[in-house]
Amino acid sequence: DTAVSQTPKYLVTQMGNDKSIKCEQNLGHDTMYWYKQDSKKFLKIMFSYNNKELIINETVPNRFSPKSPDKAHLNLHINSLELGDSAVYFCASSPPGLAGSQQYFGPGTRLTVT
Amino acid sequence: QKEVEQNSGPLSVPEGAIASLNCTYSDRGSQSFFWYRQYSGKSPELIMSIYSNGDKEDGRFTAQLNKASQYVSLLIRDSQPSDSATYLCAVTTLSGGFKTIFGAGTRLFVKA
Helix, strand or coil: CCCEEEECCEEEECCCCCEEEEEEECCCCCEEEEEEECCCCCEEEEEEEECCEEEEECCCCCCEEEEEEECCEEEEEECCCCHHHCEEEEEEEECCCCCCCCCEECCCEEEEEC | CCCEEECCCCEEEECCCCEEEEEEECCCCCCEEEEEEECCCCCCEEEEEECCCEEEEECCEEEEEECCCCEEEEEECCCCHHHCEEEEEEEEECCCCCEEEECCCEEEEEEC
16 A cells, blocks of 8 residues: 555553654655644644655654654654653655645554553 | 644534634745644545635635735535544745644534
8 A cells, every 4th residue: 555654553651661653655755754743633743854864853852863764764763751742643754845745644653651 | 823823613513514714824934735634533634735825626625825814714615524523724834944834723523
């Protein structure tokens, strides 16, 4: 299937642990993103990569570290998890476009920190 | 001032009516405007994109853009219960690099 995929879909872990979320897109897009959606459904950008290079890094704690081994993959590693990290994390990708392009979202990873 | 503002709702309309969703944005240099639909527990999916002033129609959906007023809207005609979802307005701005800012979303309920 042509899509943006994320693993795992659900992640339950304890405070202080380190965890990773993986994202892959087979759409041939150059740009990939990580978003965080909190309990109030507000979708906020965290990072954006273009051809493996970081282009947007919002005010995110440095416990969050994205890694892009190639332009089809963008993984998110989170160190020392905190209760406030509980949210749904969406990966997305977009094709190149001067005026900005639509984004294609993965299914999301629901992270619960206890 | 929030960068992209939407009325959080919920907006409730009867089946068959027109649902009108509104969005304002703060960055005058914004280039691209999108409406995404998000069902509960699902990921956002694109409904409409609009880049220039005026109306753009696609089936039951019409997007309207007024850059002078920094306003974008989505009209859903002949609303169906399956349209019940959260609608996210998104604006791509040049400031700070190409960045898409999402509004907090408007929850729409279509009553059968």
